[in-house]
Amino acid sequence: xxxxxxxxxxxxxxxxxxxxxxxxxxxxxxxxxxxxxxxxxxxxxxxxxxxxxxxxxxxxxxxxxxxxxxxxxxxxxxxxxxxxxxxxxxxxxxxxxxxxxxxxxxxxxxxxxxxxxxxxxxxxxxxxxxxxxxxxxxxxxxxxxxxxxxxxxxxxxxxxxxxxxxxxxxxxxxxxxxxxxxxxxxxxxxxxxxxxxxxxxxxxxxxxxxxxxxxxxxxxxxxxxxxxxxxxxxxxxxxxxxxxxxxxxxxxxxxxxxxxxxxxxxxxxxxxxxxxxxxxxxxxxxxxxxxxxxxxxxxxxxxxxxxxxxxxxxxxxxxxxxxxxxxxxxxxxxxxxxxxxxxxxxxxxxxxxxxxxxxxxx
Amino acid sequence: xxxxxxxxxxxxxxxxxxxxxxxxxxxxxxxxxxxxxxxxxxxxxxxxxxxxxxxxxxxxxxxxxxxxxxxxxxxxxxxxxxxxxxxxxxxxxxxxxxxxxxxxxxxxxxxxxxxxxxxxxxxxxxxxxxxxxxxxxxxxxxxxxxxxxxxxxxxxxxxxxxxxxxxxxxxxxxxxxxxxxxxxxxxxxxxxxxxxxxxxxxxxxxxxxxxxxxxxxxxxxxxxxxxxxxxxxxxxxxxxxxxxxxxxxxxxxxxxxxxxxxxxxxxxxxxxxxxxxxxxxxxxxxxxxxxxxxxxxxxxxxxxxxxxxxxxxxxxxxxxxxxxxxxxxxxxxxxxxxxxxxxxxxxxxxxxxxxxxxxxxx
Numbered sequence: 001x002x003x004x005x006x007x008x009x010x011x012x013x014x015x016x017x018x019x020x021x022x023x024x025x026x027x028x029x030x031x032x033x034x035x036x037x038x039x040x041x042x043x044x045x046x047x048x049x050x051x052x053x054x055x056x057x058x059x060x061x062x063x064x065x066x067x068x069x070x071x072x073x074x075x076x077x078x079x080x081x082x083x084x085x086x087x088x089x090x091x092x093x094x095x096x097x098x099x100x101x102x103x104x105x106x107x108x109x110x111x112x113x114x115x116x117x118x119x120x121x122x123x124x125x126x127x128x129x130x131x132x133x134x135x136x137x138x139x140x141x142x143x144x145x146x147x148x149x150x151x152x153x154x155x156x157x158x159x160x161x162x163x164x165x166x167x168x169x170x171x172x173x174x175x176x177x178x179x180x181x182x183x184x185x186x187x188x189x190x191x192x193x194x195x196x197x198x199x200x201x202x203x204x205x206x207x208x209x210x211x212x213x214x215x216x217x218x219x220x221x222x223x224x225x226x227x228x229x230x231x232x233x234x235x236x237x238x239x240x241x242x243x244x245x246x247x248x249x250x251x252x253x254x255x256x257x258x259x260x261x262x263x264x265x266x267x268x269x270x271x272x273x274x275x276x277x278x279x280x281x282x283x284x285x286x287x288x289x290x291x292x293x294x295x296x297x298x299x300x301x302x303x304x305x306x307x308x309x310x311x312x313x314x315x316x317x318x319x320x321x322x323x324x325x326x327x328x329x330x331x332x333x334x335x336x337x338x339x340x341x342x343x344x345x346x347x348x349x350x351x352x353x354x355x356x357x358x359x360x361x362x
Numbered sequence: 363x364x365x366x367x368x369x370x371x372x373x374x375x376x377x378x379x380x381x382x383x384x385x386x387x388x389x390x391x392x393x394x395x396x397x398x399x400x401x402x403x404x405x406x407x408x409x410x411x412x413x414x415x416x417x418x419x420x421x422x423x424x425x426x427x428x429x430x431x432x433x434x435x436x437x438x439x440x441x442x443x444x445x446x447x448x449x450x451x452x453x454x455x456x457x458x459x460x461x462x463x464x465x466x467x468x469x470x471x472x473x474x475x476x477x478x479x480x481x482x483x484x485x486x487x488x489x490x491x492x493x494x495x496x497x498x499x500x501x502x503x504x505x506x507x508x509x510x511x512x513x514x515x516x517x518x519x520x521x522x523x524x525x526x527x528x529x530x531x532x533x534x535x536x537x538x539x540x541x542x543x544x545x546x547x548x549x550x551x552x553x554x555x556x557x558x559x560x561x562x563x564x565x566x567x568x569x570x571x572x573x574x575x576x577x578x579x580x581x582x583x584x585x586x587x588x589x590x591x592x593x594x595x596x597x598x599x600x601x602x603x604x605x606x607x608x609x610x611x612x613x614x615x616x617x618x619x620x621x622x623x624x625x626x627x628x629x630x631x632x633x634x635x636x637x638x639x640x641x642x643x644x645x646x647x648x649x650x651x652x653x654x655x656x657x658x659x660x661x662x663x664x665x666x667x668x669x670x671x672x673x674x675x676x677x678x679x680x681x682x683x684x685x686x687x688x689x690x691x692x693x694x695x696x697x698x699x700x701x702x703x704x705x706x707x708x709x710x711x712x713x714x715x716x717x718x719x720x721x722x723x724x
Contacts, residue, residue, distance in 0.1 A: 022681070302714045304707050313697055317723055319384070319711040322701030323688070335675055335692050337699060339684030345666050349681040352664045361679050 005110045005138035009053045010098040011045055013070050013116040014062035014085060019280040021346050022334035023312060026362050031116035032069050036278060036287055042116045043073050048123050052130060053112070059083055059101070060116070061094045086244040092258035093250035095206075096217070096224060097243075100231045103210035110134045111213065113206040113255075119287060121274025132171035133207040133269050140168065143216055143263055144175065144207040146271030147200020153190035156279065158183055158202035158256065161193075162268050178266040181256060202256065203271050220263040223251055280343045281327045284310050295320070310340065334361055367472045367500035371415045372460040373407055375432055375478040376424035376447060381642040383708050384696035385674060388724050393478035394431050398640060398649055404478045405435050410485050414493060415474070421445055421463070422478070423456045448606040454620035455612035457568075458579070458586060459605075462593045465572035472496045473575065475568040475617075481649060483636025494533035495569040495631050502530065505578055505625055506537065506569040508633030509562020515552035518641065520545055520564035520618065523555075524630050540628040543618060564618065565633050582625040585613055642705045643689045646672050657682070672702065696723055 016029040024030050031042040039047070046058055060070050061083040070082055083101060085094050095113060102109045112130060120126045129146070137144050147160045159182040167174035181202065185193060193199035208216075218225045227246050234242035251258070260266060276283060285308065288296035294308040295301075299318055301311065306320040313330040320328070325340040338346065353361050378391035386392050393404040401409070408420055422432050423445040432444055445463060447456050457475060464471050474492060482488045491508070499506050509522045521544040529536035543564065547555060555561035570578075580587045589608050596604035613620070622628060638645060647670065650658035656670040657663075661680055663673065668682040675692040682690070687702040700708065715723050 022679070300720075302711045302718075304710050304714075305704065316694075317384070317696040317715075317720070319696065319698045319700070319708075321698070321707045321711065322704040323699055326685070326699065328697070328699050330692065330697050332678075334679040334681065335690070335697070336681045336683070337685055337688065337690050338681070342667065342684035345683045346681075348666050349664045349683065352666075353679075356664075358662075358679070 003138075005134040006057075006106050006108060007053050007110045007112060007134045008057040008059065008102045008105075009049050009112045009114055010083075010095065010102070011042070011058065011060045011114050011116045012062075012091060012094065013042055013060045014066055014088065014094065015117075017117075018347060018350050019343070021350060022331045022336050022361065023329055027065070028069075029066075029117070030278070032066075032073070035284070036119050040073055041119070041278070042070065045114055045116045045118070046074055046077065048120060048126065049112070049114070049130070052127050052134075056081070059098055061085060061098050063088055086240075086247040089247070089250060089252040091255040092221075092224065092253045093247055095255050096228070096250065097231065097235075097247060099208070099210050099213050100228065101235055103214065104232060104235055107211040107214075108138070109210050110137045111206075111208055111210055113208075115204050115277075117278065118204070119274070119276040119278050121276075123273075126271075126273040128171070129173055129269060129271065129273060130207070132173040133175075136168065136170040136175050136267060136269070137207045137209050137212070139170070140175075140265075140267065141212055141215070142175075142208075142265045142267045143213065143260060144267045144269065145178070145260065146203040146205045146275075147268040148203050148271045148275050150190075150194055150199060150201050153187060153194050154201065155184055155187050155190055157277075159185060159190075159193050159199045160202050160268050161199055164198060168267065173269055175267040175269050178268050181261040200268060200270065203275060204256075204277075205271070206255070206260070216263045216265065217259060221259045224258060280346075281310055281312075281329065281338070282340050282343045284312075285340070308340065365500075367496045368419075368468050368470060369415050369472045369474060369496045370419040370421065370464045370467075371411050371474045371476060372445075372457065372464070373404065373420065373422045373476050373478045374424075374453060374456065375404055375422045376428055376450065376456065377479075379479075380709060380712050381705070383712060384693045384698050384723065385691055389427070390431075391428075391479070392640070394428075394435070397646070398481050402435055403481070403640070404432065407476055407478045407480070408436055408439065410482060410488065411474070411476070411492070414489050414496075418443070421460055423447060423460050425450060448602075448609040451609070451612060451614040453617045454583075454586065454615045455609055457617050458590070458612065459593060459597075459609060461570070461572050461575050462590065463597055465576065466594060466597055469573040470500070471572050472499045473568075473570055473572055475570075477566050477639075479640065480566070481636070481638040481640050483638075485635075488633075488635035490533070491535055491631060491633065491635060492569070494535040495537075498530065498532040498537050498629060498631070499569045499571050499574070501532070502537075502627075502629065503574055503577070504537075504570075504627045504629045505574065505622060506629045506631065507540070507622065508565040508567045508637075509630040510565050510633045510637050512552075512556055512561060512563050515549060515556050516563065517546055517549050517552055519639075521547060521552075521555050521561045522564050522630050523561055526560060530629065535631055537629040537631050540630050543623040562630060562632065565637060566618075566639075567633070568617070568622070578625045578627065579621060583621045586620060642708075643672055643674075643691065643700070644702050644705045646674075647702070670702065 059081045161179040162176040230246045290296045297311040299313040301318040304321045306323045311328040327338040329336040421443045523541040524538040529538045592608045652658045659673040661675040663680040666683045668685045671688045673690040689700040691698040
């Protein structure tokens with residue numbers, strides 16, 4: 001009988017987005033907000049894995065300021081599990097640091113990498129698949145990822161091209177060999193991807209055994225591998241100075257680009273568990289409860305002759321009259337009213353605010 | 363040489379409307395709000411007549427609660443000039459009371475009746491016309507009113523049908539004989555009125571000599587006249603009980619319906635002084651300053667791809683993206699987002715709130 005894999009989770013809680021402005025701000029990105037439910041997305045991320053991974057094996061990685069917020073949101077996770085990036089350098093350096101930290105505890109440990117700002121609606125399926133992926137990671141010399149069944153020809157996600165035949169099976173789930181990672185495609189290419197039936201969306205979730213990760217880095221990420229042993233040494237020695245110096249030497253790059261796209265021996269499992277990256281206000285139309293006219297409202301409201309509105313105004317009354325396909329977000333100091341199909345233009349608002357010197361709204 | 367008329371002004375500050383909800387509330391109607399400028403409409407109404415009428419001859423009439431608010435807004439008006447309606451009974455009883463009060467000071471006094479919630483853009487013309495109207499009222503056995511040049515075939519205003527020929531002249535202004543007051547017409551009738559060139563909008567502003575008012579009432583308002591002498595007596599005696607009893611006996615009716623429509627000897631002067639009754643949020647599109655795309659915004663804002671929006675959010679930042687012909691009003695406890703041509707449906711919101719027992723928002 002095989003040993004049960006020793007699963008550890010790394011929640012990537014850094015990074016900041018602007019797409020939920022004015023609710024999200026530079027200092028309060030999406031993962032620290034109760035957007036989807038009454039809990040923050042970070043809390044949801046941690047709680048949904050508890051049936052499979054105990055708190056003492058849950059880690060976060062973020063910058064120092066964010067880590068203080070994380071500590072308040074996850075009070076039951078040991079403080080030493082809150083890993084701090086010495087510098088913001090995209091995901092590759094952070095995940096090398098986190099994997100090294102877990103490697104020191106157990107080189108055979110399976111590391112599950114989870115973004116902190118994704119929604120997963122179907123917890124039982126997610127946990128079943130995660131368990132199967134951990135088994136696969138424990139047994140195979142492979143990096144593993146979840147691929148999301150593409151719901152439409154999105155030009156906003158990366159894609160994973162996989163080999164339909166000869167899948168490996170773990171706990172009843174298929175693990176397909178990855179042929180290639182594809183950057184965000186043009187619309188026409190995305191349509192082709194969908195037609196072929198051989199592409200998933202890249203979920204940004206990864207599962208790997210710590211020692212396998214190191215070996216893959218050695219073969220496929222020669223810019224990074226020279227820093228692996230120094231990082232282990234610095235962590236072992238508990239030397240912040242040496243850790244910082246090593247970390248800062250790592251090229252700033254996403255883990256996708258630094259390793260996943262370049263490596264052979266990558267497997268993908270279908271992530272059909274109600275995934276959403278909750279990318280912008282408009283995505284909440286598919287997540288929040290709606291009235292008969294398709295209006296999704298957080299907060300007290302009176303709605304007259306209005307359809308498909310998305311409204312976040314939890315502290316005040318909202319009255320909507322005759323509006324359609326509109327996003328309305330009312331926060332303590334700012335109000336956004338935006339046509340639903342133009343929510344990407346929130347960026348223009350932020351640029352204008354920056355130009356005007358209104359940093360307090362960013 | 364004729365004596366200068368002794369002009370007194372009565373500002374009608376009672377009444378409450380719902381059309382500026384959620385800014386206006388039951389207890390804070392339009393006239394107590396800084397909607398048009400940084401001053402309340404009541405303050406604007408009082409200040410614009412000061413070049414012609416001294417503070418000691420400015421009166422207000424409203425209910426007790428409103429009168430406390432009036433006292434705070436008009437601290438320089440003598441307290442005894444704040445007349446209190448013993449009961450809400452529409453405008454006829456209130457104006458009989460106010461005219462009687464002024465009659466006791468001087469039966470020859472000219473009483474100028476002004477709504478407290480109208481905008482007048484052109485103060486010099488207004489003052490010139492008001493002076494001319496006061497001269498006419500001092501000299502003629504007539505009730506006088508201003509008629510607003512009809513800008514479009516409104517079905518929301520009453521109309522005044524006048525006799526173009528044989529106008530009386532005072533200080534260079536024409537005073538036409540009124541043929542009839544017309545209630546709010548159908549659209550087709552309104553179009554006919556406009557075509558004929560013989561109709562003004564009813565402004566709700568009146569000018570009369572106190573003793574002429576009494577005699578007109580005697581002849582044309584037989585339901586009211588029996589209470590005139592008792593009211594004078596009650597006021598003279600300073601008896602609140604007798605005043606209340608007399609007031610409550612008066613039929614509840616508008617002055618238009620009770621007297622103006624029935625009287626002969628009514629003159630109308632063209633009120634071409636930039637009048638607006640500021641009837642609803644959408645009317646502010648013609649009053650507030652606008653950007654090049656026609657957006658009128660009170661408060662800090664960033665506007666992207668939006669046209670003809672009206673936005674009141676003085677205490678927060680507003681970001682508009684891709685919206686058109688929209689009203690956005692953000693107050694301390696309620697937010698309204700309303701299609702511009704549906705602002706009359708605010709009533710439906712208030713009804714819904716009443717039904718839900720949410721009286722605090724009314």
